[in-house]
Amino acid sequence: MKKFLSVVLAMVLLLAVSACSSTTSGEEKSGSGKKVTLTLSTPDPDGASVSVAAKEFAKVVAEKSNGSIEIKVHPNGTLYGGDPAAAVKQLGAGSLDMLVLSTSLYANFIPEFSAISIPYLFDDKDQFVSFLNGDLGAELLDSVSKLKIQGLGYWTRDFRQITNSKNPITKPEDLKGIKLRVPNNPLWVEFFKGTGAVTTPMDFGEVYNALQLKTIDGQENPIGVVQTAKIYEVQEYLTMSNHMADGWVVGINQSKFKNLTEEQQKILTEASEQIQGWALDYDTKEAKAAVEFLEEEGVKINELTKEQQQLFVEVSKKAFPTFKGLVKDDEFFDKVLEFVGKSE
Numbered sequence: 001m002k003k004f005l006s007v008v009l010a011m012v013l014l015l016a017v018s019a020c021s022s023t024t025s026g027e028e029k030s031g032s033g034k035k036v037t038l039t040l041s042t043p044d045p046d047g048a049s050v051s052v053a054a055k056e057f058a059k060v061v062a063e064k065s066n067g068s069i070e071i072k073v074h075p076n077g078t079l080y081g082g083d084p085a086a087a088v089k090q091l092g093a094g095s096l097d098m099l100v101l102s103t104s105l106y107a108n109f110i111p112e113f114s115a116i117s118i119p120y121l122f123d124d125k126d127q128f129v130s131f132l133n134g135d136l137g138a139e140l141l142d143s144v145s146k147l148k149i150q151g152l153g154y155w156t157r158d159f160r161q162i163t164n165s166k167n168p169i170t171k172p173e174d175l176k177g178i179k180l181r182v183p184n185n186p187l188w189v190e191f192f193k194g195t196g197a198v199t200t201p202m203d204f205g206e207v208y209n210a211l212q213l214k215t216i217d218g219q220e221n222p223i224g225v226v227q228t229a230k231i232y233e234v235q236e237y238l239t240m241s242n243h244m245a246d247g248w249v250v251g252i253n254q255s256k257f258k259n260l261t262e263e264q265q266k267i268l269t270e271a272s273e274q275i276q277g278w279a280l281d282y283d284t285k286e287a288k289a290a291v292e293f294l295e296e297e298g299v300k301i302n303e304l305t306k307e308q309q310q311l312f313v314e315v316s317k318k319a320f321p322t323f324k325g326l327v328k329d330d331e332f333f334d335k336v337l338e339f340v341g342k343s344e
Helices: 002-030 049-064 084-093 111-117 125-133 135-147 186-195 204-212 223-228 254-258 262-296 306-318 320-327 330-340
Strands: 036-041 069-074 098-102 149-156 160-164 179-182 198-201 218-222 237-240 247-253 300-303
Touching: 036 049, 049 069, 049 098, 049 247, 049 262, 069 262, 084 098, 084 135, 084 149, 084 247, 111 135, 111 320, 111 330, 125 135, 125 149, 125 262, 125 330, 135 149, 135 247, 135 330, 149 254, 149 262, 160 223, 179 186, 179 204, 186 198, 186 306, 186 320, 204 218, 218 223, 223 237, 223 262, 247 254, 247 262, 262 300, 306 320, 320 330
Parallel strands: 036 069, 036 098, 179 198, 179 218, 237 300
Antiparallel strands: 098 247, 149 247, 160 218, 160 237
């Protein structure tokens, strides 16, 4: 009987060792440890560019990790009640796992982020991407660690354009007297005041009705927003002004990031970098399609020439002392201007 029990015990131990070996080899094969599920919040609706990019990011991460990292995307700010300031705080506290939020909103916590959205700072999208991926962009991304957030990378947004119901905009003077909705941010207010526009800070959720009721004459946003928010229904003119840049910070709670294996951390970082290029191509195609759509809807579209754009650049330069005060770090501000060739 004792001999029989010894044999049974030996078989049980053999099976247990075999099971452990199988599990271990499975983890080694994936190279990414135990399965982890993370939520990722975006501020825009499901079909918006940033949410589409987030879903592509989740797909790439799943593929790179052999399914060991699952990311569930929650669009439209549903996990933080649509309040971006609360979202940043919740991400740092750990009640949000991951978040994609604009650089201009991070400026409320780290003033140096304001530099990215200085009007007409960047000559084109290539220069903007070079900045984000360079030393100055890395310095900004690293700074979110003070908020207990790990920055994984940046995704780009389309430059912003101007719509209005009064007339085509080809020079700064064309904005004189136009009641223009702007975000509640001094960068926007100071620049458009310099053109003679009557700036009206307003939550975006109120913009369509205000345009419809003619409480305001115009607004400015990336062209995709003009389409998805149906701004074209209440605006006649669109100027391809490319007056401001804005990016997306891809962030994860710092503690949760540190609890991942090195391989999982690498996968998230590399996937974020990969999606930057993917999103840039996607947005370029979508912007072209949006222009065609808006023209079909009867919107009159004009694109600023280089000479016309330079007139707006000069308006922005006059506000540099104010912008420098908003950035609050004179040395960083000067480095940014030097990078883009617009030193004072």
